[in-house]
Amino acid sequence: MRALAAAALLLALALASGLSLVWAREQARQADLGIRDQRDRLQRLDTEWGRLQLERAALAARPRVERLARERFDMHTPDSGEIWDFRP
Amino acid sequence: MRTAWRGRFAQFLLLLGFLGVTAQLVRVQVVRAPALQAEARSQAVHHVRVPAIRGAILDRNGAPLAVSTPVPSVYAAPPEVKASPAQVRRLAKALDMGAGDLRRRLASSSPFVYLKRQVPPRLAERVEALGLPGIGTVREYRRYYPAGEVAAHVVGFAGIDGHGLEGVELAYDDTLSGHPGQRLVERDALGRDIRTLRITRPVERGQPLRLSIDGRLQYAAYQAVKEAVHRHHAKSGMAVVLDPHTGAVLALVNVPSYNPNHLNGSSAAQRRNRAATDALEPGSIFKPFNVAAALEEGLVKPGTIINCEQGLMRVSGHRIHDSHRMGRVTVRKVIQKSSNIGAAKIALEQDNDELWRHLRDFGFGLQPGTGFPGETRGILHLPYQWQRFDRATIGFGHGIAASALQVARAYAVLANGGVRLPLTLRRRDAHDRVDGERVLSRRTTDQIKRMLNMVVSPEGTGFRAALDGYRVAGKTGTAQKPGPGGYREGKYLASFAGFAPVSDPSLVAVVMLDEPDAPYYGGVVAAPVFRRIMAHGLRLRRVPPQPGPHTEPPPVPMRQASGNDSADSQGGNVS
Numbered sequence: 001m002r003a004l005a006a007a008a009l010l011l012a013l014a015l016a017s018g019l020s021l022v023w024a025r026e027q028a029r030q031a032d033l034g035i036r037d038q039r040d041r042l043q044r045l046d047t048e049w050g051r052l053q054l055e056r057a058a059l060a061a062r063p064r065v066e067r068l069a070r071e072r073f074d075m076h077t078p079d080s081g082e083i084w085d086f087r088p
Numbered sequence: 089m090r091t092a093w094r095g096r097f098a099q100f101l102l103l104l105g106f107l108g109v110t111a112q113l114v115r116v117q118v119v120r121a122p123a124l125q126a127e128a129r130s131q132a133v134h135h136v137r138v139p140a141i142r143g144a145i146l147d148r149n150g151a152p153l154a155v156s157t158p159v160p161s162v163y164a165a166p167p168e169v170k171a172s173p174a175q176v177r178r179l180a181k182a183l184d185m186g187a188g189d190l191r192r193r194l195a196s197s198s199p200f201v202y203l204k205r206q207v208p209p210r211l212a213e214r215v216e217a218l219g220l221p222g223i224g225t226v227r228e229y230r231r232y233y234p235a236g237e238v239a240a241h242v243v244g245f246a247g248i249d250g251h252g253l254e255g256v257e258l259a260y261d262d263t264l265s266g267h268p269g270q271r272l273v274e275r276d277a278l279g280r281d282i283r284t285l286r287i288t289r290p291v292e293r294g295q296p297l298r299l300s301i302d303g304r305l306q307y308a309a310y311q312a313v314k315e316a317v318h319r320h321h322a323k324s325g326m327a328v329v330l331d332p333h334t335g336a337v338l339a340l341v342n343v344p345s346y347n348p349n350h351l352n353g354s355s356a357a358q359r360r361n362r363a364a365t366d367a368l369e370p371g372s373i374f375k376p377f378n379v380a381a382a383l384e385e386g387l388v389k390p391g392t393i394i395n396c397e398q399g400l401m402r403v404s405g406h407r408i409h410d411s412h413r414m415g416r417v418t419v420r421k422v423i424q425k426s427s428n429i430g431a432a433k434i435a436l437e438q439d440n441d442e443l444w445r446h447l448r449d450f451g452f453g454l455q456p457g458t459g460f461p462g463e464t465r466g467i468l469h470l471p472y473q474w475q476r477f478d479r480a481t482i483g484f485g486h487g488i489a490a491s492a493l494q495v496a497r498a499y500a501v502l503a504n505g506g507v508r509l510p511l512t513l514r515r516r517d518a519h520d521r522v523d524g525e526r527v528l529s530r531r532t533t534d535q536i537k538r539m540l541n542m543v544v545s546p547e548g549t550g551f552r553a554a555l556d557g558y559r560v561a562g563k564t565g566t567a568q569k570p571g572p573g574g575y576r577e578g579k580y581l582a583s584f585a586g587f588a589p590v591s592d593p594s595l596v597a598v599v600m601l602d603e604p605d606a607p608y609y610g611g612v613v614a615a616p617v618f619r620r621i622m623a624h625g626l627r628l629r630r631v632p633p634q635p636g637p638h639t640e641p642p643p644v645p646m647r648q649a650s651g652n653d654s655a656d657s658q659g660g661n662v663s
Contacts, residue, residue: 032283043158043227046141050157050232053144057152057234062307078627081556085632 132274133285140266141229142250143294145243145257147303148338148515153243154257156229156250156294160212161205166196168222175220182214183207205248206230235303237345238310241361242301242337242513244461245348254359256299256513258461266294298515300336305329308624309339313599316617317343320604322582326363327617328496329625330596332587334516335500335509335524337458338595338625340364340493364458367466367489368600371567372610373585374485375431376536377498378438379423381446383532387437390420390535394430401429404477408432423539424548426564428484435483440471443479449508449527450498452490457510466490485567496598499585502540502561503593506533537561541590552615553584555623557633561593562586562618564610569603579603584614588622589634595625 058064069075116124145154162183171179176194180187183204193201204211205228212225231246233239244255251265252258269291274282309327317325329339342362346354360366382388399413412425422430435443448454453468467489474482481487490498493511501508506528516522540561543550549564565583568575583600587593599614599621607613626633 029283035284047158050155053152053155054157054232054234057155060151061234062238062304077624079556083557083627083633084635087632 132276132282134273134275135288136271136273138269138271138291139228139250140268140291141293142231142246143264143266143296145264145297145299147235147239147299147301147306148336149303150298151234151303153233153235153239153299153301153303154246155232155234157232158227159206159230160209160225161228162203162207162212162215162223162225164194164201164203165199165222165224166194166201167199169194169220170222171220175218179215179218179220179223182211182218184211233348235306236349237347238307238341239301239303240345240348241342241359241363242299242306242340243348245351254461255361256297256460259459259513260297263297264294267292300331300334300338300513300515301340302338302628304628305621305625306339306341309341309597309621310343310345312617312620312624313341313601314343316599316601316613320582320601320608320613322601322604322613324362324602325617326492326600327621328363328492328598329621330496330500330511332500332503332509332593332596334522335457335497335511336516337493337511337513339621361460361462363492363600364456364460365462365464365491367464367491368581369486369488369567369570370490370495371485371565371581371583372426372428372431373495373563373565373583373598374488374490375423375426375483376502376540376563377447377450377452378431378435378443378483379419379539380450380502380528380532380536381443382419382434382438383535384446384528385438385442388419388434390418390539392419393417394419394422394427394433396422396427396429399429401432403432403436403480404475406477408480420539420542423563424542424545426543426549431484432480433483435479436476438479440474440479443482444468444471444474446527447482447488449525450501451494451508452488452498454494456491456493456497458493458513460493460513463493464491466494485565492598492600495583495585496596499587499598500596501527502533502536503587503596505530537590540586544586549609549611550584550586550615552611553586553619553622555588555619555626555633557635558588558622558626558631559590559634560586560588560619560622561590562615564615566608566610578606578608580608582608582610582613584610584618586618588626589631594629594631595622597621597625 142156144152144156147153176190177187180190183190185204190203193203215223216225229250231250233243233245235243242255244252244257246252246257252261257264270288272285272288274285276282309329313325313327316322325343327339327341328337330336331338340361340363344358346358383390393416395416396410396414398415399410401408408428410427410429412427414421414425414427417427417430419430419434422434447468453465455463455465478487497508497511504524506526507524508527509522509524540563541559542548543563544554544560545551550562553560553562563585565581565585567581567583569579569581570576571579581600581602582604583598585598587596597618599617601613604613
């Protein structure tokens with residue numbers, strides 16, 4: 001009777017251990033999926049950051065800024081007679 | 089009895105069956121286990137290389153000059169590819185390549201081939217939608233150069249594998265490229281990643297690099313040189329702008345240039361950074377260093393009288409000409425009018441070794457120290473090789489060779505009060521100490537500065553470099569170019585080098601135009617370019633112009649609409 005009880009206990013423990021292994025694997029998988037999601041997100045953000053930097057560079061390109069300043073805002077490069085220094 | 093026999097027989101069969109199963113179990117699990125496990129691992133577990141993103145290159149204000157961004161590349165693992173001829177045709181169409189070419193690549197025996205690298209994301213999606221086994225996409229980084237041709241020679245470019253091939257991309261490749269990582273992943277039968285087992289090597293992203301270049305000044309200098317090359321039909325042109333107090337290279341321009349985003353169609357000649365790699369005979373812009381050496385040794389004074397022989401002199405049987413005939417004039421006038429004979433006589437006054445040492449101190453025959461690949465040290469022969477005529481010609485900048493970068497550095501010595509600094513392409517912070525070396529006394533430097541200021545006066549050869557509101561110092565150069573069998577008729581290097589403002593120089597600039605059409609004088613073709621670059625640069629650096637006698641008083645400042653402080657209303661009362 002005692003032996004039977006011990007065997008049952010061991011069986012239960014073995015089962016629990018097996019189930020916990022399955023559970024742990026599942027957790028690892030989930031965590032790995034999470035990492036992969038974050039890595040994909042990092043890549044998307046890298047791509048977007050690169051795109052935004054290029055966009056900024058295109059918008060701030062010297063020829064474009066010069067053209068806008070001259071044409072849209074009617075600005076010109078000041079001659080030395082037009083520059084005054086107000087610094088104390 | 090019969091039933092008992094049957095039972096026994098069944099028992100025996102079962103036992104045999106179990107024994108067989110057990111034997112196989114032992115064979116697989118124990119005997120062949122190591123081999124089978126290795127096989128399973130090699131099928132399911134893969135090392136995956138994780139590329140490192142390349143660091144950006146920024147100008148001194150943080151504007152991007154080179155940026156990397158992830159793009160997909162399509163690859164195939166030929167042994168795993170299973171595709172029908174129709175599928176291959178569809179794939180070829182998606183990739184926009186010939187079906188025959190594609191089949192050849194798929195027939196390759198290597199485990200990994202790129203089918204098409206750095207493709208648009210849409211194309212990669214179309215390929216993935218086909219869902220062919222053994223065909224996939226990986227992430228790579230593509231390099232973009234927003235400044236394009238304007239800064240092409242400084243920035244250089246990187247190859248498709250992300251390693252620098254030219255310019256700063258090559259010089260600072262270690263900093264920029266970082267280190268790729270490695271992951272151990274488990275894959276299913278279809279080659280999809282199941283999970284990452286471990287990261288064998290973490291990715292180290294490349295470090296961004298901040299250059300000393302000012303993108304705005306670079307653009308202004310490029311435009312100025314490009315227009316001048318076009319107007320005077322010059323073969324090429326270059327400009328270097330320095331900060332004399334830090335040795336920072338603020339702009340470095342070569343024309344013709346190329347677009348680093350589309351390398352095809354640009355020649356090696358276009359890609360050469362001539363301002364750093366080509367040693368040229370500088371001609372008259374070299375004279376101030378000869379004169380500075382003589383002044384420093386006390387052999388002449390600014391007022392010493394030199395006989396310029398009415399424009400023709402013979403040294404060791406060779407003739408030396410002046411384009412502007414003069415008689416007995418001061419050393420100041422020799423510089424102001426750029427007399428070859430005067431400069432030759434001053435050089436002949438000096439000792440070979442002393443003159444050589446002083447020229448070396450100005451950085452001739454030494455690398456400027458930017459670390460730029462292929463940076464030349466020019467040619468400065470050893471003094472025992474100098475004959476009398478050699479010394480005379482070195483006096484006016486022939487028989488030696490220097491790059492535009494070296495000439496700029498030598499002028500920076502004059503602008504920096506006689507202290508020579510190593511040049512740099514990296515932005516230095518205010519607290520970075522730069523170890524300079526005093527090579528010229530302050531007194532000599534001041535004397536030379538005054539002479540160079542006279543060059544830009546209405547009587548000097550460089551009057552076209554004069555700027556309203558600033559005192560400019562500089563020197564013109566018109567050097568006949570050497571060719572096989574002597575100097576070539578009509579082929580000149582027109583140049584202008586100088587700095588401003590004289591009292592506390594903020595910028596040093598050198599402009600050279602190679603083989604312009606007549607009039608080919610440095611004072612005519614190069615000085616206006618210098619003037620334009622300086623005007624722009626001094627404004628960018630907020631050096632205020634000195635009001636001249638004709639300057640109008642400042643206009644009444646515009647009032648802010650929201651201004652309601654007392655000072656403002658008081659101002660209103662006074663007027």
